[in-house]
Amino acid sequence: MGMTSASTTRLGWALSCPLSLYVHIPFCIRKCPYCAFYSVTASPIDIEGYIDALGQELEIWTSLAGGKIHAQTLYIGGGTPTVLTVKQWEKLILTLERYVDFMPFLEASVEANPGSLCADHIKLWRSWRITRASLGAQSLDDGELQWLRRPHSAYDVADSLAALVASGLDVSVDLLFGLPGQTIPGWHRTIRDCLCFGVRHMSIYELTLEENTPWGENPPKGLTEGYPLYRFAQWYLPKKGFLHYEIASFSLPGHWCRHNIAYWQGENFLGIGASAWGYLDGYRYGNARDIKMYGQKVSHGELAIVDEELLPFKQAAMESAVLSLRTMWGVCSRAFTRKWGWKYYRHFRSTWDRLPDDCKATLHGRYAFSPKGFRIANSLWEEFL
Amino acid sequence: MNNIRNFCIIAHVDHGKSTLADRLLEYTNTIDSRRMREQFLDSMDIERERGITIKLVPVRMMYRAKDGQEYILNLIDTPGHVDFSYEVSRSLAACEGALLVVDASQGVEAQTLANAYLAVDQGLEIIPVINKIDLPSAQPDEVLRQIEEIIGLDASQALLVSAKEGIGIPEVLEAIVKRIPPPKGDVNAPLQALIFDSVYDNYRGVISYVRLVNGSVKKGQNILFLATRKEYEVEEVGFFTPFMSPAEEIQAGEVGYVIANVKALLEARVGDTITDASKPADKPLPGYKHIKPVVFCGLFPVDRDDFPRLREAIEKLQLNDSALTFEPETSEALGFGFRCGFLGLLHMDITVERLKREFDIELVATAPNVAYEVVLTDGSIIEAHRPSDFPEPTKIEEIREPYIKLTIFLPSDYVGKAMKLCQDRRGEFVSLDYITPERVRLVYNLPLAEFIIDFHDRLKSITRGYASIDYEHVGYRKSNLVKVDILIHGEPVDAFSFICHRDNAYKRALSVIKKLKELIPRQLFEVAIQASIGSRVIARENVKPLRKNVLAKCYGGDVTRKRKLLEKQKEGKEKMKMIGKVQIPQEAFLAFLQADEED
Numbered sequence: 001m002g003m004t005s006a007s008t009t010r011l012g013w014a015l016s017c018p019l020s021l022y023v024h025i026p027f028c029i030r031k032c033p034y035c036a037f038y039s040v041t042a043s044p045i046d047i048e049g050y051i052d053a054l055g056q057e058l059e060i061w062t063s064l065a066g067g068k069i070h071a072q073t074l075y076i077g078g079g080t081p082t083v084l085t086v087k088q089w090e091k092l093i094l095t096l097e098r099y100v101d102f103m104p105f106l107e108a109s110v111e112a113n114p115g116s117l118c119a120d121h122i123k124l125w126r127s128w129r130i131t132r133a134s135l136g137a138q139s140l141d142d143g144e145l146q147w148l149r150r151p152h153s154a155y156d157v158a159d160s161l162a163a164l165v166a167s168g169l170d171v172s173v174d175l176l177f178g179l180p181g182q183t184i185p186g187w188h189r190t191i192r193d194c195l196c197f198g199v200r201h202m203s204i205y206e207l208t209l210e211e212n213t214p215w216g217e218n219p220p221k222g223l224t225e226g227y228p229l230y231r232f233a234q235w236y237l238p239k240k241g242f243l244h245y246e247i248a249s250f251s252l253p254g255h256w257c258r259h260n261i262a263y264w265q266g267e268n269f270l271g272i273g274a275s276a277w278g279y280l281d282g283y284r285y286g287n288a289r290d291i292k293m294y295g296q297k298v299s300h301g302e303l304a305i306v307d308e309e310l311l312p313f314k315q316a317a318m319e320s321a322v323l324s325l326r327t328m329w330g331v332c333s334r335a336f337t338r339k340w341g342w343k344y345y346r347h348f349r350s351t352w353d354r355l356p357d358d359c360k361a362t363l364h365g366r367y368a369f370s371p372k373g374f375r376i377a378n379s380l381w382e383e384f385l
Numbered sequence: 386m387n388n389i390r391n392f393c394i395i396a397h398v399d400h401g402k403s404t405l406a407d408r409l410l411e412y413t414n415t416i417d418s419r420r421m422r423e424q425f426l427d428s429m430d431i432e433r434e435r436g437i438t439i440k441l442v443p444v445r446m447m448y449r450a451k452d453g454q455e456y457i458l459n460l461i462d463t464p465g466h467v468d469f470s471y472e473v474s475r476s477l478a479a480c481e482g483a484l485l486v487v488d489a490s491q492g493v494e495a496q497t498l499a500n501a502y503l504a505v506d507q508g509l510e511i512i513p514v515i516n517k518i519d520l521p522s523a524q525p526d527e528v529l530r531q532i533e534e535i536i537g538l539d540a541s542q543a544l545l546v547s548a549k550e551g552i553g554i555p556e557v558l559e560a561i562v563k564r565i566p567p568p569k570g571d572v573n574a575p576l577q578a579l580i581f582d583s584v585y586d587n588y589r590g591v592i593s594y595v596r597l598v599n600g601s602v603k604k605g606q607n608i609l610f611l612a613t614r615k616e617y618e619v620e621e622v623g624f625f626t627p628f629m630s631p632a633e634e635i636q637a638g639e640v641g642y643v644i645a646n647v648k649a650l651l652e653a654r655v656g657d658t659i660t661d662a663s664k665p666a667d668k669p670l671p672g673y674k675h676i677k678p679v680v681f682c683g684l685f686p687v688d689r690d691d692f693p694r695l696r697e698a699i700e701k702l703q704l705n706d707s708a709l710t711f712e713p714e715t716s717e718a719l720g721f722g723f724r725c726g727f728l729g730l731l732h733m734d735i736t737v738e739r740l741k742r743e744f745d746i747e748l749v750a751t752a753p754n755v756a757y758e759v760v761l762t763d764g765s766i767i768e769a770h771r772p773s774d775f776p777e778p779t780k781i782e783e784i785r786e787p788y789i790k791l792t793i794f795l796p797s798d799y800v801g802k803a804m805k806l807c808q809d810r811r812g813e814f815v816s817l818d819y820i821t822p823e824r825v826r827l828v829y830n831l832p833l834a835e836f837i838i839d840f841h842d843r844l845k846s847i848t849r850g851y852a853s854i855d856y857e858h859v860g861y862r863k864s865n866l867v868k869v870d871i872l873i874h875g876e877p878v879d880a881f882s883f884i885c886h887r888d889n890a891y892k893r894a895l896s897v898i899k900k901l902k903e904l905i906p907r908q909l910f911e912v913a914i915q916a917s918i919g920s921r922v923i924a925r926e927n928v929k930p931l932r933k934n935v936l937a938k939c940y941g942g943d944v945t946r947k948r949k950l951l952e953k954q955k956e957g958k959e960k961m962k963m964i965g966k967v968q969i970p971q972e973a974f975l976a977f978l979q980a981d982e983e984d
Contacts, residue, residue, distance in 0.1 A: 319948055379931050
């Protein structure tokens with residue numbers, strides 16, 4: 001892209017400041033029919049080459065930054081990072097250590113999938129810097145797992161959860177709702193069992209049929225209306241001490257995911273790997289969604305950016321408001337004004353004031369959604385655009 | 386004058402009227418075979434496709450009869466549909482005789498009867514013609530019996546023909562000469578010419594088709610239209626051979642055309658009498674009526690930029706169709722368009738079709754409605770074409786609606802269902818006759834408003850197409866009608882209000898608000914949809930407030946995609962119409978405009 005080099009050169013300062021780092025591992029045992037993230041099934045040779053390519057990309061970023069990248073949070077996601085063998089993980093760790101300076105109080109998360117996660121992974125993570133693991137369980141019901149065509153069983157989930165929690169990592173689970181035949185009692189069982197294992201964080205997603213996925217093209221039948229299930233979680237999890245800190249995320253106080261919060265607060269983050277996205281001082285970029293093309297680019301000393309976006313100020317301000325409103329901390333009037341100015345604060349407020357009262361929870365100059373507001377957030381956000 | 390015969394052909398749709406006319410033209414060598422084409426007299430494509438006649442085409446044939454004399458036979462074609470029954474009556478008035486064509490396998494149908502009665506009413510000599518006797522299913526004896534028993538005509542002299550095969554055509558011509566009386570009239574009396582049709586020609590202005598009753602007319606003469614009191618100088622007179630050919634003069638008893646530089650059809654109305662301006666006849670010929678449209682609908686261009694073209698097209702059609710009326714109308718859903726008035730459903734269909742075809746304009750036609758008469762408490766009467774024309778209920782003394790007398794011919798097996806349909810449509814039973822043990826004639830008085838909403842389709846479906854219908858307008862009657870307003874979140878929305886009988890108000894209101902409930906998306910707050918008569922709410926539905934709208938995860942890479950989704954979502958909403966605080970999608974207006982009540 002023509003503007004890439006020019007825009008990225010100007011990012012030196014942002015790159016030299018502490019930021020969040022995302023590393024994408026685009027490999028899976030097999031592709032789930034609903035997943036829109038980029039991943040492929042790959043040979044060991046592909047994986048080795050890909051880790052080398054990650055190093056090459058980091059090399060370019062560090063040269064732009066004028067030194068190592070200072071990461072305050074790290075997130076290694078996928079795909080399925082646990083598809084990498086322990087050997088490959090060691091190589092990945094060495095690569096990261098070469099280019100990244102990890103800050104104190106680092107939050108370092110890794111995504112793990114039951115079935116491919118093994119005890120040696122956990123041992124390695126514990127011996128390195130990993131603090132947090134997010135398990136892609138999706139469900140604790142074998143019927144639902146089969147319907148989702150997940151390559152693991154409910155026993156695998158249980159084993160993985162037990163091992164992760166026992167290791168002392170902060171454990172999160174991803175759960176899907178809105179599946180065929182899903183009932184409140186069944187959903188309750190799944191959530192309760194996860195809590196019993198000692199997870200401190202939970203991300204719940206309604207099954208959405210996204211474009212460019214097999215199910216997006218050929219939607220499966222019989223999906224359950226997700227609303228009551230979501231609402232149940234909103235009622236049940238707070239009773240267990242969990243905070244509904246973001247639309248799709250619940251956690252015990254302090255065990256939220258700082259890395260994800262950085263996205264929603266509009267902070268800078270660097271994304272590396274095929275199809276990874278990053279955001280640096282208003283500039284958003286996306287890497288090539290193809291490991292070959294990605295590898296070729298970075299091996300020639302070029303960034304693999306294929307998408308970029310520099311939003312006009314007003315749009316950026318409103319996007320920032322919408323993202324902040326995903327969280328229970330919402331929009332802070334002072335911080336917003338400092339960053340975007342009075343004009344856009346007033347614009348935000350005039351829209352905010354029009355929203356129905358029962359959707360709002362305002363406290364000490366923070367404008368956030370009430371539980372009901374979270375439920376209809378999509379319609380509320382629209383008002384800000 | 387003794388050698389002139391003026392006649393017409395009357396028949397039910399599809400009984401072979403146009404084919405018979407073609408054969409007569411051929412046999413008399415009026416048109417050489419090179420220029421002959423199927424259904425010569427139906428000049429419009431739509432007419433040929435639908436097998437109906439809309440515009441009249443008179444034609445003059447020369448025939449040497451068996452008695453050795455040369456006769457002038459003027460065939461005046463009649464439009465075959467009840468919407469045009471006034472035109473039919475005027476063209477019958479221009480004749481002395483009629484060929485009543487009946488299909489040998491189908492027998493007497495509703496329009497056969499109606500047309501035959503009209504002809505009898507005009508005092509015409511009627512010659513029954515049984516057509517299609519070549520068909521294997523032909524039952525001429527049964528049809529002859531029906532002609533005697535149902536219509537009450539002497540069938541002993543009926544002619545058996547097959548227009549398609551050319552069987553019996555000379556006999557038809559002989560019968561015309563022998564049995565139809567020559568015209569009466571006085572060439573020396575003051576001019577009296579009946580206009581039985583007028584057409585508009587882009588170059589020559591209005592061409593009036595006339596039957597001279599008394600006197601004569603020629604080029605240069607000053608003429609007066611008695612109904613409109615307009616005076617013109619005649620530019621040309623002539624005959625139809627069948628193409629217009631100028632002549633010196635037309636005399637009493639003859640059929641021809643008059644061109645007098647008239648610029649608008651409205652000034653040369655069907656049924657009017659032309660007389661000599663210097664020596665006017667003391668009275669017009671009887672039967673002139675000012676015809677008014679009875680069915681209305683909105684016409685809107687699909688592409689809003691087509692509005693000026695639509696206006697032009699309707700204006701052009703109106704030049705040739707004085708029964709068509711229009712006025713501009715704005716719709717919440719459809720933008721700018723016109724509210725047009727028609728003589729009936731067929732007239733409406735044809736007009737819409739012609740606009741689409743001849744002018745290539747894509748159109749949305751709204752569901753048809755009728756014109757109501759509203760008598761106010763101060764005694765004045767206003768005409769209301771749509772709910773918004775209605776004044777407040779307190780100012781209304783009574784509301785009248787147009788009624789029709791509906792005649793249905795159908796196999797006796799379906800009588801129960803047909804009667805149920807008529808009852809459901811507020812019909813009043815008039816009579817039920819068994820024509821034969823298998824065939825029934827059913828007569829109902831029915832509000833026109835109930836008829837124009839898919840009555841015919843419903844009847845066809847419950848009788849499997851075996852019913853034929855005919856109707857005549859029987860004027861306005863007091864009716865217990867109410868205007869039902871629809872309020873959305875407390876705001877009345879004009880586009881949704883409707884008129885209906887008080888007994889049906891609740892049911893219809895409920896179906897309308899249920900439909901709206903489906904179509905209006907959930908909003909951020911609860912929206913009440915109410916139906917009210919005056920200030921009394923008769924039905925209510927609530928659109929529950931939004932509960933949710935896809936909860937999806939959103940991390941780094943999703944942000945752009947998410948925002949685009951939201952923008953798309955928002956765009957969709959911007960297309961909606963804001964009524965007060967509520968967003969209403971176009972589909973809601975559209976669905977309502979085209980709504981057919983499903984039971």
